[in-house]
Amino acid sequence: MTGGKLTLGAVPARLEERLEERLEEREREITAQAETMREQVAQLTAQLDELGRAAEKVWITRKTLLGLPDPGPPALPAPKLPDHLAYQQIMAVFSAADHPLRARQVCEAMDLAVAPNDINNVRLKLKRLADRGILTETESGWFTQPRP
Incomplete structure (x- = not known):
């Protein structure tokens, strides 16, 4: 390289170097995105597990309530017998x-x-x-x- 000019043999080397930099940069971006996605998946999995536990509690409560006997109408107080x-x-x-x-x-x-x-x-x-x-x-x- 003389005077800031590239020779014909230096062009492919320069392109390869530039391509390598771009690939490394892209790899870092993808790795960062993948890590962010893994964190989001972990959070969503935790939320899904919590919702599953809540749904199970609702199901158990519903089953218990449906299994209770019908109380029927409320009992009226017994009429008071006169004292005589x-x-x-x-x-x-x-x-x-x-x-x-x-x-x-x-x-x-x-x-x-x-x-x-x-x-x-x-x-x-x-x-x-x-x-x-x-x-x-x-x-x-x-x-x-x-x-x-």
């Missing part, structure tokens, strides 16, 4: 009975006199118990305990 002794005696009669009763039959079971006044008093108490939901009037004048 006659109501407790009436309920004892119905606890022993397996069919609906009339006021007259309740009087007989309670050993009361079968007088119209006594029958009417018992009938009023039976109606009061039916209004509170403690007894049920299945037909007019026929009373029984409600069945679950």
